Amino acid sequence: MDITAVLDDRKTLATRRRLDALLEIIAGYAVLCVVSWTLTFDHFAWPDAQLHPFFLVTLFIAARYGTADGTIAGVIGAGILIAAKAMAHPNAFQSAGALLNLELMTVPYLLIVLGTIIGEIRQVAEDEIMVLLERLHMLKRDVDALSTETRVVRDYNEDLQERIASSTGTTGAFYEAAASVQRLNEEEALPAILEMVQRFVGAEKSAVYIRGVDGWEMRHDRGLVRPDEFPRHLSLGQPVLSKVAEGEVVTVLDVPDATGSDVVMAAPLFAEDQTGQRRVHAAIAVLALPLSSLNAGTVRNLTGISEWGSQVLGSAQRFERVRERDPADEQTGTYRYGYAVRRLDEELGRWRRYNMPTSLLIVKIVNLDRVPRGKQPVFLRRVARMLLRNLRAVDLVTRWKTPDSFGLVLPATRGDGSRLLASRLLAQFQQDVLQDVPKAAELSLRFGIGTTGDHGDSREELTLAAERFELNA
The missing domain is CATH 3.30.70.270 (Reverse transcriptase/Diguanylate cyclase domain)
Known part of the structure; x- marks a missing residue:
């Protein structure tokens, strides 16, 4: 079912539905008036009936079209019936006060009230259906976007497999780590990313720092003996991480003024901000690494993990937005x-x-x-x-x-x-x-x-x- 087409059709056909309702109202009352005249030869709308046939037209229109059309049907039926009563009982309608005579006006007023109430019941049900259709439309659109992101993540999976083929880790070990990263929850994905850094970069100690307005805050760590072994907060001017903020994968050797830096290597993790722009959301920081492991192959592996992790975080964000739209x-x-x-x-x-x-x-x-x-x-x-x-x-x-x-x-x-x-x-x-x-x-x-x-x-x-x-x- 094309949900977008259904929503568009309901909006464009509103005027046509109103015209159809008016035609059906006129036709229904006309038929009943002809039948009444044919049967009685002196009245055209059963002026004294209590269980009045006009209720059929009012109920049909209200149940079919909603509040406004049900009210219109009731008003038109009431008008025709009042005219018939005035012709049948001219003495009773010599003054405007006859409109307040409940004995005469019970059925006309009931036509209007019944048309409005039944129409409102129908309208509420239709509004609920429209809300559900719109919600389904939004969910379908976001599921399509998630499917696209999943395909991209799968492509990065294959690319990262090629990049780490020369690593000390085996292909089987990589897939095991990749499976643990492929989650739709940021708090679960970040520790799994650090596990991949340990396996395929050789990091002895590592952490993920979240970028804030006044610095970098450590969110998760791996390999630290004590919580205060490395700073939990780093300034925006930290030499290595300041390069990461520009979207680069860097090592301490790439930054001339990084002597004594706590961070040996670092790579960005990208995510979308509130405006939909891709920006650096966090940094993978390698805090301790054997000197022999600081080479081009390690940088290449960390780059692949960074790209993979960014895709996972993007999917997690999109999944969370879809979940929030569910009422x-x-x-x-x-x-x-x-x-x-x-x-x-x-x-x-x-x-x-x-x-x-x-x-x-x-x-x-x-x-x-x-x-x-x-x-x-x-x-x-x-x-x-x-x-x-x-x-x-x-x-x-x-x-x-x-x-x-x-x-x-x-x-x-x-x-x-x-x-x-x-x-x-x-x-x-x-x-x-x-x-x-x-x-x-x-x-x-x-x-x-x-x-x-x-x-x-x-x-x-x-x-x-x-x-x-x-x-x-």
Whole structure:
């Protein structure tokens, strides 16, 4: 299925769908009016019917086309029916007050209300499908990019195999090391890169330094006897690494002013910055190396490892970006913060169109840092399950900006309903989540609420109100 074509077609056919809906409305009511006249010979729209045939047209249009067209169908049907009632009961419509007579106007008003409600249900379902299609489109595009990067990494694999053919390491050993580097996680890839440096460069001691705004910070090391054996922080002016920052593979012999340098050899690891530009992200630093190993072959091997490692880091970054676009939060089984923002904007759009209230309830876990770090993921999952059990199907539970908070998007909910929910959640938290937690931890919940109308109409205003945490459950 061509997802891009589907998305484009849905946008370009919107006008045509509206025209089709109008034609079907006119045709449907025309047929029913003809049938009514044929059967009665004096009325054209069953003016006194309660289970009115016009409901069929309204339901069909609303279920087929959505909110706007369902409302239009209801309004047109109501207009025709009112005209028929006026002709059948002229005395009852001598004044405009007849439009407020529920005995006469129940069916016309029901046509409008039913068309709007059924259409909105259909519209919400269609909007959800569009969101899923767009998400699928983004994931497909990024998977294609990852496939391309994987092919490039495979090419570097073959190239590096040729470069180290003359190395003391065997081809089998190289493949073993290469397999350990081929990961999609930076924190796992960097130690594996250092293992390759030890095997195929002969480094006795090595480290990976991450480039920062004020210097180079050691992230991983291999072969060091003590943590302070070599500096954990090196300045940007370090002679060897300053050349690496320019994208070069260098040795201490290539830099005239590198006498006494802690770094014997170094090579860059490239990655993409926030603008998509390729820059030096880190440096492979060889800190101790037998003098006999400092030769052209070693430099060639380190160059190959540098190129390979840069490709692996690039793939890791792309994989992480794809993962972040998935709205699901794997740790808690809820949704990510970015998805909460999009859904809140959608609900605020409904508030502005139909005056349907929406509330944002932020739940903050007090003293979460007193839970041991290793047990925090399990504790957060328990809190998330408790929240999900106590909410409606239309409500949304997401992670919020900080690790100790959740955001609840509550459609069609006013401030009073949010406060009642907060009280119920606090009681369930104390009863279910804290049942085996020591009281000394003093864990509790704080709540903040932002409601349309009460606190504003924009996401920023609702968020600002909720993040004050002024609600006492």
